[in-house]
Amino acid sequence: EDQVTQSPEAxxxxxxxxxxxxxxxxxxxxxxLFWYRQDPGKGPEFLFTLxxxxxxxxxxxxxxxxxxxxxxxHITAPKPEDSATYLCAVQADFGNEKLTFGTGTRLTIIP
Amino acid sequence: ETGVTQTPRxxxxxxxxxxxxxxxxxxxxxxxxxxxxSAKKPLELMFVYNFKEQTENNSVPSRFSPECPxxxxxxxxxxxxxxxxxxxxxxxxxxxxxxxxxxxGEGSRLTVL
Numbered sequence: 001e002d003q004v005t006q007s008p009e010a011x012x013x014x015x016x017x018x019x020x021x022x023x024x025x026x027x028x029x030x031x032x033l034f035w036y037r038q039d040p041g042k043g044p045e046f047l048f049t050l051x052x053x054x055x056x057x058x059x060x061x062x063x064x065x066x067x068x069x070x071x072x073x074h075i076t077a078p079k080p081e082d083s084a085t086y087l088c089a090v091q092a093d094f095g096n097e098k099l100t101f102g103t104g105t106r107l108t109i110i111p
Numbered sequence: 112e113t114g115v116t117q118t119p120r121x122x123x124x125x126x127x128x129x130x131x132x133x134x135x136x137x138x139x140x141x142x143x144x145x146x147x148x149s150a151k152k153p154l155e156l157m158f159v160y161n162f163k164e165q166t167e168n169n170s171v172p173s174r175f176s177p178e179c180p181x182x183x184x185x186x187x188x189x190x191x192x193x194x195x196x197x198x199x200x201x202x203x204x205x206x207x208x209x210x211x212x213x214x215x216g217e218g219s220r221l222t223v224l
Contacts, residue, residue: 031211034211041217041218042217042218043115043201043203043215043216043217043218044213045215046213049209049211049212087154089154089211091210097142097167098156099213101155103151103152103153
């Protein structure tokens with residue numbers, strides 16, 4: 001059974017304090033790993049797709065990386081508007097359209 | 112209207128009521144999804160439609176009944192729900208070729224009394 005574990009569950013950072021969020025996964029074969037951002041009271045917003053180990057994607061202060069067992073979402077010099085819950089999901093190689101999601105990391109950036 | 116829109120945003124219903132959730136996407140996508148989001152739990156896939164055809168029913172109880180009349184509209188019909196069905200119901204769309212790149216609506220918050 002595919003599994004996704006995200007850590008930490010919650011993270012509070014001072015503005016400008018860089019850190020990383022972790023997403024560990026177990027799948028039969030990885031077709032893709034996806035990062036989403038979710039603001040309170042809203043649906044998740046797609047951020048990145050990673051397909052193979054060693055791949056990296058960047059967007060503003062966010063950088064996502066992928067290994068064979070985990071993905072990291074690095075946040076550099078975060079701002080209060082980066083506060084959100086960050087979700088990780090995987091799609092298995094031999095599965096269908098189903099994504100397996102983690103429970104997310106709730107990130108709070110303190111001004 | 113742009114993106115994915117869901118109505119109603121909030122719904123309170125009794126266990127014997129019948130109600131429907133509506134979703135419309137304006138992105139030209141050819142796949143639509145219903146997800147359930149409960150507190151402290153991962154997003155849970157309920158149904159998938161590709162080109163209006165249901166391709167996934169993730170062991171969802173029959174009190175949830177989806178309908179997809181065309182590739183832009185998706186409904187979730189609700190009847191005789193249980194209090195544990197209270198959750199945020201999210202509609203999403205994607206291109207079939209990239210099913211992991213989902214575009215979500217803002218959700219319908221359902222409370223079952």
